[in-house]
Amino acid sequence: PEAADLRALARHLFRAYLKYFPLTKQPTRAILSGKTGDNAPCVIHDMKSLMEGEQFINCRQMPFQEQQQTSVLTAAHGGLTEVHMGSDYGVWGMTSISGQEPQNAVELRFFQSCQSRSAEAVREVTEFAKSIPGFTDLDLNDQVTLLKYGVIEVLIIMMSPLMNKDGTLISYGQIFMTREFLKSLRKPFCQMMEPKFEFSVKFNTLELDDSDMALFLACLILRGDRPGLLNVKPIEKLQETVLHSLELQLKLNHPDSLQLFAKLLQKMTDLRQIVTDHVHLIQLLKKTEVDMCLHPLLQEIMKDLY
């Protein structure tokens, strides 16, 4: 009966994962391996193709148009113009590339639209967290703490299937941006993605599928060692159950992959350093880029994080 409960939990989390995350690993790998035929992504590899990419995205019907709107984000910050979701939700958010602007503005604007997508992704992760049995019964302040500390780790894991050693899919898989192009951006923008590529290429060799990913993400959210938690016991209890479910899932789904569970536990530790470095880079950006505006939700998450 216990194993049956753990399997039921795995199925529940997998369904929630499919419900809340718009682009999962399976379709992503199909795009990256060129199995989507006519729907191959547009490739951005230099400034010229970056501008063409905008045309491409504007001409093409956006998927997920009917996704839930982000009323809570916009309501919380009425008039917040950079929150741009729904049908016209593209890589570059609300602005357009004129071709006339100074070169150094490109990075900044691209960064702003990445922030918009990240804020939307935080909402997706929040909905997923709420679907974890027992999560919404936790102290509300602890739910906030778990999300604050867990959400960037979750986003990095969600980003991994979008990446290969040569680049990353963006804009719901419609665009492939090369790693070399990202490296060619001016400092410190060029330093932002490289650590994620290094992590993702290694993480992808573990070959988790979407059902494994769902459990792993739930484990990342439910960590009893996040700073400032008020009531650790129930969180640890929930995490223990999800960890057991993950361990069983891996045994069944990857019988030949030795030590996969232990390797994933190690990844949980590695992620913490990546997030710390990421937050420090954002703090550096805030100081050096006078025109930069940090999204209020991301600001909340990163303030006093590490």
Added chain:
Amino acid sequence: KEKHKILHQLLQNSTSPVDL
């Protein structure tokens, strides 16, 4: 609570019943 106003709102925002 003020420090994490949006996160609180996202968590308390009642979505349609999860029909999983």
